Amino acid sequence: MALLIRGKSTCPLCGQVIGANDEIAATPPFLKSTHQLAAFSDAVFHQSCFLASAERPEVERLLAMYKKKMADAPASLEEYERWIAEAMREIDAS
Amino acid sequence: MLGDIRPATAVRQIARGEKVVDLTNELKRLTFQSRTPEFPVGLEHAIVSKMDGSRWLVSGGQEGIDFANISDFKRLIVHSHGRPTGPSRNADFPFLINNIQKSSFIVELGNPKIIRFNDNGTFSEFRMAVTKWLF
Numbered sequence: 001m002a003l004l005i006r007g008k009s010t011c012p013l014c015g016q017v018i019g020a021n022d023e024i025a026a027t028p029p030f031l032k033s034t035h036q037l038a039a040f041s042d043a044v045f046h047q048s049c050f051l052a053s054a055e056r057p058e059v060e061r062l063l064a065m066y067k068k069k070m071a072d073a074p075a076s077l078e079e080y081e082r083w084i085a086e087a088m089r090e091i092d093a094s
Numbered sequence: 095m096l097g098d099i100r101p102a103t104a105v106r107q108i109a110r111g112e113k114v115v116d117l118t119n120e121l122k123r124l125t126f127q128s129r130t131p132e133f134p135v136g137l138e139h140a141i142v143s144k145m146d147g148s149r150w151l152v153s154g155g156q157e158g159i160d161f162a163n164i165s166d167f168k169r170l171i172v173h174s175h176g177r178p179t180g181p182s183r184n185a186d187f188p189f190l191i192n193n194i195q196k197s198s199f200i201v202e203l204g205n206p207k208i209i210r211f212n213d214n215g216t217f218s219e220f221r222m223a224v225t226k227w228l229f
Contacts, residue, residue, distance in 0.1 A: 002138075002158030002182070003173065003189040004099060010192075012184040026097030026157035028135045033180040042175070042182030044158060047096055070134040070176070077126045077203070084177050084204035 002026050002044045012039060013049035025050035027059070030066040032092055037062065066091055097157035098133060102164055108141060108149035115222050117141065117151075118172075118208060121201045124153065125174040136203075140173035158185070172199040172208075181211035 003009075006020045018024060029042035040059040050056060069087050074080045105124065108117065121139050128137040133156040140159060143149050145166040152159065161167050170189065181187060181200060190198060190213040200209040211217035 002097075002099065002185040003170065004158055004160045004162070004185075005167075005189070005192060006160055006162040008162075008192045009185075009188065012188075020162070024097070024099065026099045028097075028138075028157050029175045029177065029179040029182060030135075031179060033183065038179075038182070039184050041179060042158075042186065043184035044097075044099065050096065067134050070129070071131065073129070073134070077123060080126060081204045081206075088177060 002028070002042050004044045009044060011046045011049050012043055013045050013053060016046070018044060018046060023047035027063060028066075030063060030091070035092065035094075062091055062094055065094075098155035099158040099160055100137075100153075100155035101160050101162070102140070102142070102152040102154055105139070105151040105153055108151060118201050118222055120151070121172065121174045122203055124151075125176060126203060128153070135176045138174055141171045142167060143169045143171060167193075169193070169195055170198045172201055175200055175202040178202045178205040181209060181217050183215075186211055187213070187215055 006018055009018050010016060011018055024044055025047045026044045027041055031038050031041035037055060037059055040055060074083050124139045125136045135156045137156055138154040138159050139151065141149060141151050145168050195213065197210055197212045200211065207219040208222055209217055209219050
């Protein structure tokens with residue numbers, strides 16, 4: 001999940017600091033670092049920057065797919081740790 | 095706000111001498127058990143140090159943690175990921191630079207190893223038995 005220090009962290013889309021009262025958009029770590037949209041995984045943006053980005057529709061599609069799969073995850077941690085790699089194959093290949 | 099980022103909230107203080115493997119498993123378990131229908135990914139958990147030398151296990155939101163509310167925040171020791179992705183170029187690495195910190199660790203659900211990531215953009219994975227990140 002994304003790490004933020006308001007007043008220090010910068011928006012990766014505009015390079016400006018994310019201020020104490022700025023509206024933000026954030027994503028969990030849902031894409032591998034090798035994915036073409038990895039820059040949008042596990043990140044915090046100014047909300048206005050994210051809403052204006054060309055990649056937003058595809059990011060939101062993949063994020064919705066990820067959360068849907070997570071909602072169907074096994075109930076035990078041991079099963080989950082075996083399940084997660086196979087469950088994410090479709091997202092990783094998108 | 096798009097995404098659930100919450101201020102860091104203390105779960106408990108870490109005692110000196112606690113084992114890395116136990117803390118790693120606790121981070122994983124807390125992240126996993128915090129999943130709900132509204133937040134199916136689970137909430138981020140982390141261990142941080144403060145200027146007074148104390149270490150705390152803290153929780154945040156599904157999309158992340160804002161540490162700005164910890165006035166005497168010193169160092170991010172380790173944080174959790176809900177799935178194996180590796181460190182992120184737009185949050186994890188920049189966090190080290192902003193916090194003037196050389197390295198930190200990531201515990202990922204589904205990854206038996208622990209990740210050390212560095213402020214120069216590199217990272218590596220270790221078995222927990224050889225990882226000393228608390229003392």
